[in-house]
Each structure stands twice: as structure tokens, then as C-alpha cells.
Amino acid sequence: MTMHPNSPEGRDVAYHLHSYTNARAHQEAGPLVIGKGDGVFVEDIHGKRYIEAMSGLWSVGLGFSEKRLVDAAVRQMSELPFYHTFSHRSHGPVIDLAEKLIGLAPVPMSKVYFTNSGSEANDTALKLIWYRSNALGQPERKKVISRQRAYHGVTIAAASLTGLPNNHRSFDLPIANVLHTGSPHFWRSHRPGESEEDFATRLATELEELIVAEGPETIAAFFAEPLMGAGGVIVPPATYWEKIQAVLKKHDILLVADEVICGFGRTGNLFGTETFGLDPDIMVMSKQLSSSYLPISALMVNERVFEPIADESNRIGVLGHGYTAAGHPVAAAVALENLTIIEERDLVAHAREMGAYMHASLEPLKDHPLVGEVRGRGLIGAVELVADKSLEIPADPTGKLGAAMNAMLIEKGVISRPMYDAMALCPPLIVRKPEIDQIVSAFSECLDELHASGVAA
Known part of the structure; x- marks a missing residue:
């Protein structure tokens, strides 16, 4: 990306040291600057909207706009x-x-x-x-x-x-x-x-x-x-x-x-x-x-x-x-x-119900050639990516598939988090079925695109 020195991205690179970030790579790539939040969605400063499938950092249970x-x-x-x-x-x-x-x-x-x-x-x-x-x-x-x-x-x-x-x-x-x-x-x-x-x-x-x-x-x-x-x-x-x-x-x-x-x-x-x-x-x-x-x-x-x-x-x-x-x-x-x-709002019971729906929706991804395991409990889960499904062999280097998948999901408006080659899911407690469907659909599309790209080879 090209960053104007007076843009938010440019000023971030100039003055901000980030957590869990390659500091040198950040000087080239710059940040995704989030400007607004609404329920399970956030919006960047350029107006692009994302489902926050990680609740920020596993944490925004009530979503990003709870007025109370x-x-x-x-x-x-x-x-x-x-x-x-x-x-x-x-x-x-x-x-x-x-x-x-x-x-x-x-x-x-x-x-x-x-x-x-x-x-x-x-x-x-x-x-x-x-x-x-x-x-x-x-x-x-x-x-x-x-x-x-x-x-x-x-x-x-x-x-x-x-x-x-x-x-x-x-x-x-x-x-x-x-x-x-x-x-x-x-x-x-x-x-x-x-x-x-x-x-x-x-x-x-x-x-x-x-x-x-x-x-x-x-x-x-x-x-x-x-x-x-x-x-x-x-x-x-x-x-x-x-x-x-x-x-x-x-x-x-x-x-x-x-x-x-x-x-x-x-x-x-x-x-x-x-x-x-x-x-x-x-x-x-x-x-x-x-x-x-x-x-x-x-x-x-x-x-x-x-x-x-x-x-x-x-x-x-x-x-x-x-x-x-x-x-x-x-x-x-x-x-x-x-x-x-x-x-x-009985959100614990809601999380139990939505969690069961999320895991049932993720279950078919187990058959994908790049998926080694789908796991989780309640409204937290992970999809583990592998280079060789039959031998459960991870990508070389470790994390390559996760990084590629993460970038694809961002393009489709879904924020996940790669833990090496495991893609995490942890949507807000208030998430509904249509939003889970949107997340799972994006995962499925990205897996197919990733497989077709040959990155796992």
C-alpha cells in the first residue's frame, strides 16, 4: 500500500510500535485503521465493513455499539x-x-x-x-x-x-x-x-x-x-x-x-x-x-x-x-x-445455541483437502490448515497457510486471526445465524481459493 505521510496509516507507521506485529513489515504494509463499530461489525476509515469474527481480541461479548x-x-x-x-x-x-x-x-x-x-x-x-x-x-x-x-x-x-x-x-x-x-x-x-x-x-x-x-x-x-x-x-x-x-x-x-x-x-x-x-x-x-x-x-x-x-x-x-x-x-x-x-438477554444460552450452530456449519469444512481439524466449544473455534491432509503435515514454513488465509478473509470482509496455521473464530455473544453463515461462507470460499492458488504445495 502507498501511505501518505499525513494519512492515519502514514502517521501510525511513523509513531506507533504495535503488539504481535513484525515491526519492519509494518513499516511497509501499514495498519488496517478501524473507525466505527456496529454490533458484530466494524468499519475501516475508508468505509469498508467487516464481520469481527474474533470479537476484537476474544473479548467484545456485547458487540461494538452497546449504548447501555x-x-x-x-x-x-x-x-x-x-x-x-x-x-x-x-x-x-x-x-x-x-x-x-x-x-x-x-x-x-x-x-x-x-x-x-x-x-x-x-x-x-x-x-x-x-x-x-x-x-x-x-x-x-x-x-x-x-x-x-x-x-x-x-x-x-x-x-x-x-x-x-x-x-x-x-x-x-x-x-x-x-x-x-x-x-x-x-x-x-x-x-x-x-x-x-x-x-x-x-x-x-x-x-x-x-x-x-x-x-x-x-x-x-x-x-x-x-x-x-x-x-x-x-x-x-x-x-x-x-x-x-x-x-x-x-x-x-x-x-x-x-x-x-x-x-x-x-x-x-x-x-x-x-x-x-x-x-x-x-x-x-x-x-x-x-x-x-x-x-x-x-x-x-x-x-x-x-x-x-x-x-x-x-x-x-x-x-x-x-x-x-x-x-x-x-x-x-x-x-x-x-x-x-x-x-x-440470556446471552449464555444464546452463545450455547449459536455455538452449536457455528460448529455444525463448520463441520463440512473437515472434508476440505487443506483442513486437518475443526475444533472448539460454544462460540469459540478453530480451523486447522495443513499442507498434506493424509499425513497431517503443516505448511512449510509454519504459518504460511494461516497468513495467506487471513489476508483472503480480510479481502472478503471477515476478521479472523491466524495462530500459526489455525484460523480462530470467536464472534461476539450477540452473533446471529445469518452472520455465522456469512463467516462460514467466507471461510469455505477462501479455502477453495487457497487450494487453487497452490500456496500449500
Whole structure:
């Protein structure tokens, strides 16, 4: 593209360093600048309209034009535009939101701690876990286990928990005491003749072997998404969570459920914890908590986690942790209104119904010569592209097919996201059948065009 230096694209290239972007390639290609949003659609500054099949970043549950969220922000901004929760201070919206979240928790939880992003929430969870170990007189219990292909954020600790190589390369990550065990991707990682149940048993055995090798007394927690999101929309195989949790309970290891993507309806239940039968000690949430209209995140902890932390803060005299904008009154007010709308419109049930329709509509794509797997749950899914379907061989280099498919979809007015060669789908909770039909039709057309182009050869 040709970018005039005074155009939005030209000024972006001149002044803006982007996330998850090749900085050199961006200087040549420039950005897609979005100017408006309307329901499940967004529009660029040149007037082209797109279905946002990724809800922005897995997050805009109520779509891009929910006036009630805007009004909630304006009301709160007019009444109390900012206050904090340091040093025994509080305010109405954060009190109401904490109470609301505890009431919605699928397992008993004790307290909510507010942060501003999923990364901050996971970072805080790790700090509190270490703090708790010291409070219990177990200073050696500081190691935590995550999984290959996990995504838990990009701050130094959260990026260490993340199990994706490009989040570690040249950042000197992961930090010490963060370990990784196998990804639960059955299609990609199972052995010949291995059933889902056998695969789950093997992963649980490998986890226990890692714990024993490191020393169970040194392992504090296991971090995991109920369904893996940015690592490829990986659905856990049958019996996986039952077997993993048995290992954790055997060795008295905390379970942290990262609900940042799964939470608030995405998997067809309010939380992924319900969908996959988890019993976590800590739950981390963000994204659809406010439909991303304003930054807010939170972690909920149970009594088992809270009581030692409270005792330690009493011994020291303070819990020395906090963020200026954590529990911001405007963000909290928007989150409360967002949760109210989800309940009033029964959007969790709607997501379950539309998710079933989406997956049924995607099912025929499994027969395409470039498709290795179609997977997902509720209103989240992925189409895995392969160069050789019979051998499940990815493109060379990895990501080539995904990049080509993504560019084709953009041309057809559909925004997806390539995770290497897996194309993600995560439309807003408010999506309807005609819009799903439009997304699936674009996928089908692009697959045919991609195959005809010979890119996979």
C-alpha cells in the first residue's frame, strides 16, 4: 500500500510500535485503521465493513455499539471519575462488582482482587501464591507449572507462564520456577492407536512425573485455561481434567483457572470451569467482564488461598501490592452493566445455541483437502490448515497457510486471526445465524481459493 505521510496509516507507521506485529513489515504494509463499530461489525476509515469474527481480541461479548455500556460509563464518570482501593479506601461500583462476581462463581470463592488486564491478573496470582507459600512456612514451595501452548499474558511473569516460543524468544524468558508440561491437543499430539482417554492418562502421568522429579514440596500451583485460547483453541480431551485434578489434589497443588477468554459465556456456560468440570482455588478473568469497553480484570481466591495471605499481611502490616487504576469506578460500573445485560438477554444460552450452530456449519469444512481439524466449544473455534491432509503435515514454513488465509478473509470482509496455521473464530455473544453463515461462507470460499492458488504445495 502507498501511505501518505499525513494519512492515519502514514502517521501510525511513523509513531506507533504495535503488539504481535513484525515491526519492519509494518513499516511497509501499514495498519488496517478501524473507525466505527456496529454490533458484530466494524468499519475501516475508508468505509469498508467487516464481520469481527474474533470479537476484537476474544473479548467484545456485547458487540461494538452497546449504548447501555456507554451510558453506564458516562453516568459514573459524571459522579466519581476516579478513586482507588488502597489503604482501606473503596467506592460503590467496586463493592457491587466484587459481590456480584462472588455470587456468580461456580465454586466457592472468598475474595476478589481487581487488576487492569489478564496479564496483570495472572502476574498478581503468581505473586500471591508465592506470598501464601511464605505465610505457610513453605518457602521452598515456589515453582508453578503451566502448559506448552498455554496463553496467560505478556508481563514478565505471565509471559513466562505462557507456553508459546515467540513470547519467550529474545525476552530472556521464562523466569526461574516456571515449568511447562504437555499441551492437551489430542489431534496433534496423540500416538497411533491412542484414544482420548489414553492420551489424557499419559498427560496426567507426565505431569505427575514432572512433579515428583522436581519435588512435590516445591510445587505451588498449576496454571491452566479450561479451554486453551490463543495457543490454538485447544479443547481438552475426554477425562483430561478429571485426571489432571486428581494429580494436583494428591500433591496439594493449587489450581489456577485462567478464564480470561473462557469466562462470561464463551464456552456455552458462564465459565469454562463449569463446562469442563474444574474445581479451582483461583479464577482469573478479564476480556468479556466489560466486553473490553474499558480495561478491567480480576482474580477470585478461595478461603484456602485468602486466609494465609491475610495472616501474612497482618504479620507484616500491609499487603504491599496494588495498581493505581485497579477497580477503577468507571470500569467497574461498565462491567456491572455488562453482566446485567448478559443475564437479562440470556446471552449464555444464546452463545450455547449459536455455538452449536457455528460448529455444525463448520463441520463440512473437515472434508476440505487443506483442513486437518475443526475444533472448539460454544462460540469459540478453530480451523486447522495443513499442507498434506493424509499425513497431517503443516505448511512449510509454519504459518504460511494461516497468513495467506487471513489476508483472503480480510479481502472478503471477515476478521479472523491466524495462530500459526489455525484460523480462530470467536464472534461476539450477540452473533446471529445469518452472520455465522456469512463467516462460514467466507471461510469455505477462501479455502477453495487457497487450494487453487497452490500456496500449500
